[in-house]
Amino acid sequence: MTRCELATGMLTGYVAGELGPMEQAIVAEHLAECAGCQAELAREQKLRALMGDVPAYECPDELTAAITAAVDAEPAPRHHQRTRRFHSWSGTLAAASLVAAAVLLAVVLPRSEPLLDATAVSDPQPESTSWTQDELDRAREDAQWALAFTASIIDKAEKQTMADVMRRLQEETFSGFRGRSTPTSPGGQG
């Protein structure tokens, strides 16, 4: 890249005063000795002045009235309905719980047998029914995501108390998860 290309690439930022001190100095130094870039600078300044002169338009009063009427006709967004706090809260919780339960069931249920059957560990298990570390990690991530998602929904709904409960639940669930030994490891049940 030539010095001219470098300088013209920075001209917009130079005129707008958005360059750092070093870049500003480099461009200024180059401009002082390059007629071509000085012309480019003049064009940039002209364009800036012209663009600033593009007509402005005033939002018509009828449009403002139409917007107000449209908003009046809208049902209030759920987080505006303070009087229905409990109902909206329980709805959110139910939906979030369903998501969490669905993820947990989808991941854990098909693999539940080796987890629950302690005697089965001593026998070699077919590959398809044993938990690998990757599967366990993935299940943990999925379930963690579901719970984090639940907490974030509740956060958004400004249900701070419930969000705290969910966070505690999340922490407790995964401290339990971490404490559980991996079923595929030979000494896993000890």
Added chain:
Amino acid sequence: MDRTTFNRVLTDQRHRVYSHAMQCLRDPDDAADVTQEAFLRLWRRGPDVDDERLAAWLTRVTHNLCIDHSRRAKTVRNRLGRPDPTALDELSTRPEQIDPAGDRRQEMLDALETLPAETRSIMLMHYYQGLKLREIADMLGKNVNSLKVRIHRARKALRDVLDETTVDAISAARRESG
């Protein structure tokens, strides 16, 4: 966001949103649609943030809506031909905005219209609204350097449309009217 906040933002930002839509789309009906949709989205799912960030949020929504409308309008134009340019005479402008340099300003808008909708909107944000490149990049989730390249190319394209004579004439008209 409660209704009081919404009303305040509507009052503060409506001219800016409408003006940006008009400058981008040059059609009062499309600009009205964009403005109404932008504020409805603000009401439905506007974030609970301070006014400065709300303004940035609205700018981004308006920018995206303008691009969508522009694409749709382009499709219609391709089917039906270009609209009557005299429709611009019906634009609702402030009386004090109508001045001897008005035609020249329209030339500037004509030149801008040759740019792709997204670039046009970015040029207006930077050169007209005075937003910094970094602010625009953050707002639109774009890289500052790619934004610089885009603006650099747009400047070249505008120069081709607004040849030197026209640029000087517009500048002279500005000086006379100022």
